[in-house]
Amino acid sequence: MEGIQGNLEALYSPGEVALQLNIQRQTVTKYARIFETEGFVFHKDDKGNRAYTDTNILMFRRVTDAKNKPGITLETAIKGIIPMYTKDSITLGVTEISTENEHYKDVTNEKLDMLMQAIAKQQELIIEQNKKIDSLQEQLNEHRLDVKDRDIKLLEHIREHQKDRKEEMLLIAQNEVAAAKQEEQQKGFFARLFGK
Known part of the structure; x- marks a missing residue:
């Protein structure tokens, strides 16, 4: 043989x-x-x-x-x-190989299906993560706008406070000048009255 x-x-x-x-x-x-x-x-x-x-x-x-x-x-x-x-059993060998090929084909298809399912799950996770990222980005943008609005309001408040303070200081200065003039005038009257 x-x-x-x-x-x-x-x-x-x-x-x-x-x-x-x-x-x-x-x-x-x-x-x-x-x-x-x-x-x-x-x-x-x-x-x-x-x-x-x-x-x-x-x-x-x-x-x-x-x-x-x-x-x-x-x-x-x-x-x-x-x-x-052996030469006289070539058909049996071919049949065996064909059966083995079918088995490998089935196993390969099964593994391919599992891989495709895993990829689909990964894609779902990626989509969910992208949604979360978009949501967080939106919240961050809103927070930035809130901070910007707060900063603008704070700046306006500071300017208004400075304006009020300036007006108050100007009024105090005017009152002091007026008081000094009045005191000067009163001194002048008494000085003339008493001759000093």
Whole structure:
């Protein structure tokens, strides 16, 4: 049984595969040996070293995901995955991929809906905040007008008070001048009367 090997696929070393899957290099080799015992053939160079394709990496990723489920052994996971990647089971693999694509599409749409709802909520909050800002700006403008009116009235009051005070001071000065003249006139009369 030979695995599906694309002629144009890139080849990766066991270390590169391990890095991509975030597993140990020995784990990659262990997976490959079990696949080979089940009849799967990997690409090998002239020294017999295995090289892995993107398809092989996808197989190993599926194995890792499957063996993490309760009650699934590594061998069981690999035996369940091999039919998806053999030439005589291509339809099953395509169906599996199609089902997986539908699942991802559903998940993506669900996340997109959640994101759209979050954006709508954010927009509502922004609108509310803008209304509050407008209200506060209006209150501030009214307060400024009140302060300006108060300042104008205070200035008018000060000017009126200064005018009243000026008139009062002028009246006091006039009274003092009149009193001084009267005193002068009285002195003059007595001085003439007594000859002094």
